[in-house]
Amino acid sequence: MQPPEIFHRAARRLRRDRIASRFGESDFLRRFMIEGLSERLDAVTREFADVLDLGCFDAGLALPGTRIVRADPGFAFARAAGGVQCDEDRLPFADGSFDLVVSAGTLDQVNDLPGALSLIRRVLRPDGLFLAAFTGGGTLSTLRGTLMAAEQERPAARVHPQVNLQSAGDLLMRAGFALPVADSETLNVRYASFGRLIEDLRGMAGTSLLADRAPLSRTTLAEAAARFGERADAGGRVSEQFEVIYLTGWAPSPDQPKPARRGSATVSLAEALRPKH
Secondary structure, eight states: OOOOOOBOHHHHHHHHHHHGGGGGGGOHHHHHHHHHHHHHHHTOOSOOOEEEEESOTTTOOOOTTSEEEEEESSHHHHHHTTOEEOOTTSOOOOTTOEEEEEEESOGGGOTTHHHHHHHHHHHEEEEEEEEEEEEOTTTTHHHHHHHHHHTSSSOOOOSOOOOOHHHHHHHHHHTTOEEEEEEEEEEEEEESOHHHHHHHHHHTTOSOOBTTOOOOOHHHHHHHHHHHHTTOOTTSOEEEEEEEEEEEEEOOOTTSOOOOOTTTOOOOHHHHTSOOO
16 A cells, blocks of 8 residues: 655655755755764764765765765756656665665655665665664744744644654664664754745755645735744844754664664664674
């Protein structure tokens, strides 16, 4: 049975194509994610040869000494990076093609996230590493609140459904990853206006891609902007948060340490990234 199409695939591709030439103006969130992923990768002493940059955007992820295949759900990003256009839950790569898969900033917009994670595990070689970062359940809480307040009588779904930290870890386990770890960090950004926040979301292809999204009227937007402004601090700025969930998992291999019995302990990030001998 196919999962429901929560996100509009064609709209997602089109949005990404529209912002490809100016993504650098609103890439702060992805840069934050890449920094976090780089810190986690630095804890691994082993070397990687073949890497899949899944959701490559402007190919800002650099891993010297590796062969990187770039893939993106948007055609313009994929073409500019010399890569492949594909959705994360429809990967065209053969099993065991990579020893490292890195994804920064796209897995929160995938219709079949469990399926995507299973495919990622399959394209990894035994003992290959998967590192991902995407926005989680605490993201855009201010925007969500202002939109709901602006549409009190007939609120509509405006912000994407989001995965919380516990569910993210469970999804890694369901996909068959060994030593799964999920952790999170929060990035707080202070905005001078509602319009600036919306422009940033547009610039990172982060506005609503819901398949059944309803248009926003000018009246609703004006009301939301007013509600947003009411939350301003003494300096006239409103804080918005982005919760970034990081996933770490290994493709199973016979020489890996066996995890403790489920429920008896929690595998730490340091243990999961410990070099293997």
